[in-house]
Amino acid sequence: MSRIQKILATLVVLSILFFGFIMFRVWGAKPPSTVKLSPLPQGTYDTEIWGQAYPLYYQSYKKNLEMAASPTGYGGNIKQQKAEIQPELYTNFKGNPFAKDYTEDRGHLYSMEDLRESKRLSPASKGACITCKTPYLEQFYKEMGWKYANAPLTELMDKAKHPINCANCHNPENMALRVINPAFIEAMQRRGIDVSKASREEMRSYVCAQCHAEYYFVPNTYQVVFPWDKGLTPQQMYEYYAAKPNGFTQDFFQTDSKVPVLKGQHPDYEEWQNGIHGKMGVSCADCHMPYMRQQGRKYSSHWMTSPLKQINEACGTCHNQVQDKLYEQVKAIQDNVWQLQHTAGLTVAQAHAAIANASTKPGVNQQELEKARELTRKAQWFWDYVAAANSMGFHNQTQELNTLGQSIDLAHQAIDSAKKAAGANSL
Numbered sequence: 071m072s073r074i075q076k077i078l079a080t081l082v083v084l085s086i087l088f089f090g091f092i093m094f095r096v097w098g099a100k101p102p103s104t105v106k107l108s109p110l111p112q113g114t115y116d117t118e119i120w121g122q123a124y125p126l127y128y129q130s131y132k133k134n135l136e137m138a139a140s141p142t143g144y145g146g147n148i149k150q151q152k153a154e155i156q157p158e159l160y161t162n163f164k165g166n167p168f169a170k171d172y173t174e175d176r177g178h179l180y181s182m183e184d185l186r187e188s189k190r191l192s193p194a195s196k197g198a199c200i201t202c203k204t205p206y207l208e209q210f211y212k213e214m215g216w217k218y219a220n221a222p223l224t225e226l227m228d229k230a231k232h233p234i235n236c237a238n239c240h241n242p243e244n245m246a247l248r249v250i251n252p253a254f255i256e257a258m259q260r261r262g263i264d265v266s267k268a269s270r271e272e273m274r275s276y277v278c279a280q281c282h283a284e285y286y287f288v289p290n291t292y293q294v295v296f297p298w299d300k301g302l303t304p305q306q307m308y309e310y311y312a313a314k315p316n317g318f319t320q321d322f323f324q325t326d327s328k329v330p331v332l333k334g335q336h337p338d339y340e341e342w343q344n345g346i347h348g349k350m351g352v353s354c355a356d357c358h359m360p361y362m363r364q365q366g367r368k369y370s371s372h373w374m375t376s377p378l379k380q381i382n383e384a385c386g387t388c389h390n391q392v393q394d395k396l397y398e399q400v401k402a403i404q405d406n407v408w409q410l411q412h413t414a415g416l417t418v419a420q421a422h423a424a425i426a427n428a429s430t431k432p433g434v435n436q437q438e439l440e441k442a443r444e445l446t447r448k449a450q451w452f453w454d455y456v457a458a459a460n461s462m463g464f465h466n467q468t469q470e471l472n473t474l475g476q477s478i479d480l481a482h483q484a485i486d487s488a489k490k491a492a493g494a495n496s497l
């Protein structure tokens with residue numbers, strides 16, 4: 071071979087390698103196009119029927135029944151009380167059913183079972199609780215509109231025969247991604263976003279956001295509302311609540327301190343969208359539903375659990391660090407967040423105690439006591455925004471560490487105020 075031929079041959083080989091690499095990346099990033107469509111009628115809520123149509127995906131979804139401790143020790147999906155490691159929950163939720171029963175979240179296929187067995191339920195529980203537990207929500211909302219939220223929960227639970235499944239996220243006719251929770255659709259509308267026009271990429275997070283988000287019930291009607299009108303940070307949501315939206319003032323009064331508490335509810339979407347991955351356009355599905363291969367067939371994992379259980383598939387597409395290093399990094403983030411979360415929770419509990427103590431003193435300064443209550447309300451909200459979310463800070467470590475720092479400071483201010491309210495004489 072002449073020199074020219076050699077150079078040409080090298081160039082040809084390099085181009086083949088280069089284009090091969092590009093095509094690999096492009097195909098590697100694209101959703102599987104090999105799925106054979108098996109259209110099902112609207113209103114198909116039976117997991118088995120979906121399973122017969124898409125066996126590979128069903129098999130993967132059924133892994134959501136598996137139970138194990140989390141690889142990092144935080145989270146996991148074994149049904150255990152969160153208060154076991156954070157006894158401060160008993161104090162901070164005193165006066166609310168969450169003090170009775172608050173377990174670690176499990177896989178989607180347990181949603182109806184865990185709802186039925188929850189000790190937080192009472193005969194007076196409302197239909198609103200079923201919103202994020204089953205695809206029958208679509209039928210209830212079609213038949214009753216928001217009135218379903220005020221119907222007796224027991225009645226709806228009898229009708230909802232299946233837990234969260236395919237129909238919560240897919241249109242049965244064409245498998246397009248969809249959202250069915252009206253509270254999410256309305257909240258996005260108020261922010262000027264029409265979710266029916268969302269791109270596939272956006273839908274890969276919206277399908278999760280329709281449930282993994284903060285909400286409250288409108289007094290008397292129990293309509294579910296997401297508090298997003300002013301924005302999604304803890305501060306913006308706190309300001310939203312301060313305006314007493316729809317007459318809503320608090321979830322409960324803490325029994326000892328009479329603080330009107332806002333109970334945080336899993337703000338995973340809020341946390342993520344403002345974090346590094348959310349900002350960089352990495353969707354929930356990128357990490358929680360990575361592409362897998364089985365006998366040459368490519369599919370997106372429907373085992374919606376800790377991504378660390380399949381860390382190579384979940385993170386390896388973007389991070390080429392050694393797997394152990396990446397794991398250690400996640401663990402370090404969570405250790406740091408946990409340390410502050412625990413401190414914040416304990417300090418908030420002390421604030422409740424200080425207020426309770428001050429309020430028994432004769433001649434207590436009521437104005438100062440109210441100030442202590444307001445500071446505790448905010449401190450608890452900031453703590454619970456992090457504590458109620460599910461990733462122990464991983465989705466947004468910068469924001470969560472800041473939020474917990476503020477919570478601790480506010481709780482100390484509340485304790486000072488409570489002491490001042492009690493008066494120097496009575497200390």
Ligand code: HEC
Nearest residue numbers: 101105120124127128131235236238239245274277355370
């Ligand atoms: C919580 C939401 C959610 C649930 C529940 C869910 N899926 Fe999916 N599914 C998705 C997302 C998101 C994608 C797209 C993943 C991607 O782009 O990689 C997807 C992709 C698919 C695909 C590939 C076709 C396509 O459009 O990419 C099939 C087939 C599928 N799912 C079937 C099912 C079946 C069957 C069930 C129930 C056993 C189910 N899914 C449950 C969210 C869900």
Ligand code: HEC
Nearest residue numbers: 146147175176177180181184202277278281354358374375
């Ligand atoms: C219809 C509401 C709904 C949708 C949609 C939904 N989730 Fe969930 N998710 C839940 C509920 C409720 C639980 C807790 C179930 C239980 O504890 O019984 C849960 C639990 C989880 C868990 C904990 C399971 C474990 O193994 O630790 C993960 C992770 C999770 N969801 C991720 C996702 C992701 C990612 C998406 C979107 C692809 C999504 N969820 C969509 C309601 C939903």
Ligand code: HEC
Nearest residue numbers: 140145146278282338339342347352353354357376460461
């Ligand atoms: C960059 C990857 C990544 C993205 C994007 C991401 N997560 Fe996570 N998520 C994680 C990791 C890592 C954990 C911690 C897992 C552990 O502790 O074992 C986690 C934990 C969770 C958990 C708790 C699981 C448990 O063990 O109880 C839920 C629920 C969850 N994520 C939902 C979501 C939702 C909803 C979105 C989108 C709004 C999202 N995640 C986006 C990586 C991600």
Ligand code: HEC
Nearest residue numbers: 346350352356357377378384385387388389396399400467
């Ligand atoms: C689709 C691409 C993508 C995926 C998948 C992804 N990441 Fe990232 N990750 C990024 C980008 C982009 C950044 C920000 C730029 C940077 O620092 O490299 C980032 C940053 C990080 C950081 C540093 C920022 C911080 O919060 O400290 C960690 C740690 C991290 N990712 C862990 C993970 C883990 C663990 C997973 C899997 C569960 C994962 N990532 C999945 C794209 C991704």
